[in-house]
Amino acid sequence: MTSAINTDGILGRRGLRTGVEWSTPAAARACAAQLIAEHRTRHQExxxxxxxxxxxxxxxxxxxxxxxxxxxxxxxxxAVENTFLVMKWPHRAFEIPWHQDGIDARVELDPNRSVSAWLAISDATLDNGCLHAVFGSHHFGYLPFSSEADNGAERGRADQATGFTADATTALPLRAGTALLINNRLLHRSGTNTGDGARVGLNIRYVAPGGIRRRDLQSPSPDPVTGTGW
Ligand SMILES: O=C(O)CCC(=O)C(=O)O
Incomplete structure (x- = not known):
């Protein structure tokens, strides 16, 4: 098996791979239905x-x-460094601002030894809050992370650095049971669900050995999935 590391970093020029089928659509939708039933009362997000x-x-x-x-x-x-399940309930304002998955207040991941996957558990559509990404934005490295300025301001800075404009943003609707792989420096966001049904998605941060540059002491240990180097 070959690793796709090159001058673009993993996942090439766009910094993203689409069309990874991790489940049948029916099984994924059944899983989403169960999660929705379990969390509907409190609208857990x-x-x-x-x-x-x-x-x-x-x-x-x-x-x-x-x-x-x-x-x-x-x-x-x-190994799995972290997972994050997001449930977007219809017509409840909830946006995930522009961010890069490999850096936050808690952790910094080596972008060549880590990758994020975003899995559509339910169908993710333009209406119900699918991801949007700026292809190629990973080329410009990690932006300075600030828990307050993690959206518009930082995106603006990326635009200046890269010449990207709002037109360079691509919406990424996904059928349930499929996934995107995302370079951990790629800028992405998702909007409010204005559709009629709940949208359920799972973000998974995977790391290879040595892929964690910094983490806080409260973080759970990475959960090994394959290999012995842990
Ligand atoms: O599920 C979403 O809407 C966005 C999740 C995301 O971007 C993330 O967890 O990094």
Whole structure:
């Protein structure tokens, strides 16, 4: 198996790979229906690290086709650094601002030894809050992270640095059961769900050995999935 590291970094010029099938659409939608039923009453929007506590998520991060795509990007030894389930309820304002997955107040990941996957558990559409990304924005490295200025201001800075304009933003609707792989420096966001049904998506941050440059002491240890180098 070859790793796709080159001068563009992993995942090439766009910094993104589409069309990874991790489940059948029917099985993914059934999983989404269960999560929606479980969390509808309180309109829970975020579940952190479900792969450590819920069997469906433990199995999902190990889905064979997903794992093969991840290994193709970062090599054979893979652990899960973090998972983040986002449920967007219809007509409830909830946006995830522009950000890069590999850097936050808690962690910085080596962009050549880590990759994020975003899985559509339900269908993700233009109406219900699919991801939007700026292809190629990973070339300009990590932006200075600030928990307050993680959206418009930083995006503006990326625009200046790169010549990107709002037109360079691409919407990424996805069918349930498919996934995107994202270079961890790629700028992306998602908007409010203005559709009629809930949207459910799972973000998974995978790392190869040595892929974590900095993390805080409260973080759970990476959860090994393949390999022995952990
Ligand atoms: O699920 C979403 O709407 C966005 C999630 C995301 O971008 C992330 O977790 O990094």
């Amino acid at each position: 975020i579940l952190r690290n479900p792969h450590l506590s819920a069997e469906w998520a433990r199995a999902t991060v190990r889905a064979p086709q997903l794992l093969a795509a991840v290994q193709d990007a970062i090599g054979p030894d893979v």
